[in-house]
Amino acid sequence: MEKIRTRFAPSPTGPFHMGSARTALFNYLFAKKENGVLVLRIEDTDKERSSPEWEKDIIENLKWLGIEYQEGPIRQSDRIQVYKKHLEQLLEQGRAYYCFCPQEELEAQRQEQMSRGEAPKYKGTCKTLSKEEVQKKLAEKTDSVIRFSAESKTITFKDLIRGEVKFDTGLTGDFVIAKDLSSPLYNFSVVIDDAEMQITHVIRGEDHISNTPKQILLQEALGLSRPIYAHLPLILAEDRTKLSKRHGDNSVARFKNEGYLSEAIINFLALLGWNPGDNREIFSLEELVKEFSIERIQKAGAVFNLKRLEWINGFYIRKMPIEKLAELCLPYLKGVGDIPFQTLQEVAALHQERLKKLSEISEIADFFFTENLGYPKEMLLWKDYKEKDIAKALETVAAVVSDIKEKEWNRKKLEEVLLKKAEEIGDKGYLLWPMRVALTGKKASAGPFEVADILGKEKTIERIEKAKSLLDLG
């Protein structure tokens, strides 16, 4: 059997986004599952919009996500001569021709056709130009493009996800395949490359489905074989339209920077439009490779649900070894203060089950590394107690805590003595709430025993005294 070859073919015209990442993932999963090859092809024929910066972004983030390709990156801009050869061939055969129609004129025609309820298509004005006329205009450097002389027929292709799809190419007309011999356009270069790179399966977004008949027509004209197509459902925003820049920054880099884990993103993306057929929700890349099947890909578009991504991310954070979590959290705490790794590990462990994304560590645990807590004194108040009562509570806490020997300072001991005292009083919150606020400066945080343990005796007492000094002893 012929070896399966898929390709991921992004254009480096902007940040690598989640939609592209999912397309890349599905190509990877399919190829890997079938023991095939994934080719990375950079579609940078648009010289104005493409940039090496975005190419780098694609490559780096694919790597970060763990999506490996076996061939490439192959840059289309390095293959201009190849396309030129085929372009000349088509021109020679009369399957393509130069078109000198001004863009404004064509735009006006399109508008008119649409308003008349017709399919907008090129009328073929320049198709009948004589060789001499063409040569003359070319010599005069009249603006021109190269059009494909498209056959008018019904194209039927089998889509692995959608079944049989039919198009009437008579509605499309002669489309532009190159700006000039050295500037091929998407539909043209894609056909050449998929054939030359022996791509067996073209797996891409549904937004390309209407390009497919054009590409098939070109394949037929060039005598190239037709790959098998699979058009993936789109990833949608909340408003159910295609996820795009309009909806804000959905780049992979953004999610990476916010502290989403690659495992979580992969897992989330895979389940957006695909499922294993049972109730399992958690999959590693390796497991996905094993379970993946193109038949189980959904037909309808799927809304990108951030809450679900957060849940999956939190799940992976909770499963992570502490040392690794601490390491990953470090960048988000830079600039907060001095951070001993030992302390960082303890802090990471304490907040592991509280994090939805790594970046949250800075607002949730910054108080460990700074003395500047800056909370309003009202925050120290528990229930209806007066300031002087709360001051008394803090005094009690300070006293109880001071009795603990330095070497006995741990959360178990703290809990033991403080809880004992709190139970004597009868209202645990009366002692523990102000203590916790004094230590953290936050309404919501990890528990006071754990925090005091990590902070150490000296800092703990210091912060309690500081809190007490804020209160009116009246």
Add this chain to the structure above:
RNA sequence: GGCCCCAUCGUCUAGCGGUCUAGGACAGUGGGUUUUCAAUCCAUCAACCGGGGUUCGAGUCCCCGUGGGGCCGCCA
């Protein structure tokens, strides 16, 4: 407007003619645990777009309608 694609809880989805009084997950709500937050456990809310067929029987097959989306570039 033309062409194409699609249609089960708010969202992601299971379901491939009878086991569906439609299952799971996220979110929401209520509760247990608890000094706050989180985690966790339990419970709860919530859907087959409409109409015709086919069939003994339809969420599942067919048709029409409706709705949504994609494309209609000298972008990809």
